[in-house]
Amino acid sequence: MTLRPIVTLPEPILRRKAKPITTFDKDLQILIDDMIETMRDAPGVGLAAPQINISQQLAIIEYTEDEESEEEAEAQGVPPKPKKLYVIINPEIIKVSEEKVSGVEGCLSIPGLIGDVERHEAIQVKALNRHGNPVKIKVNGWMARIFQHEIDHLHGVLFTDHATRVWKPAPDEEAPLD
Numbered sequence: 001m002t003l004r005p006i007v008t009l010p011e012p013i014l015r016r017k018a019k020p021i022t023t024f025d026k027d028l029q030i031l032i033d034d035m036i037e038t039m040r041d042a043p044g045v046g047l048a049a050p051q052i053n054i055s056q057q058l059a060i061i062e063y064t065e066d067e068e069s070e071e072e073a074e075a076q077g078v079p080p081k082p083k084k085l086y087v088i089i090n091p092e093i094i095k096v097s098e099e100k101v102s103g104v105e106g107c108l109s110i111p112g113l114i115g116d117v118e119r120h121e122a123i124q125v126k127a128l129n130r131h132g133n134p135v136k137i138k139v140n141g142w143m144a145r146i147f148q149h150e151i152d153h154l155h156g157v158l159f160t161d162h163a164t165r166v167w168k169p170a171p172d173e174e175a176p177l178d
């Protein structure tokens with residue numbers, strides 16, 4: 001596996017709508033595995049193909065629903081809840097909750113800025129998995145936020161486009177990056 005360089009603003013590919021994927025070959029599997037390694041190395045909770053300079057409808061997401069329980073598990077010496085890894089190809093949001101929630105987001109492609117962003121609390125997504133099989137995924141909370149952030153990347157949209165407020169984080173201020 002290979003780490004792929006992450007591109008940042010003002011790289012124009014970040015503003016382009018990515019192309020749908022139609023071929024599920026060995027090269028795609030290598031690309032997906034490289035993206036997983038690159039996301040974990042960053043570290044980030046998600047990564048979209050345009051962020052590694054590939055304008056294709058592919059994103060990966062890996063997040064533990066509950067960071068607190070992860071810390072607690074560590075304190076008690078028991079294994080933490082496994083992180084959930086999603087690979088989504090040609091994703092489409094097919095349902096959204098009326099409820100929206102505000103949360104703080106950052107982006108691996110916009111270093112040094114975080115912002116308040118309003119997102120649907122829950123969404124349903126139709127996509128293809130890494131083998132080209134159709135899947136439907138229901139997510140809520142932070143997972144739903146990350147999905148919306150990644151799917152935006154595939155349409156050339158960045159969190160700063162929706163943010164109600166954007167600022168430079170203080171040294172102790174953290175936001176998940178994706």
Ligand code: NI
Pocket residue numbers: 106107108109149153177178
């Ligand atoms: Ni991002």
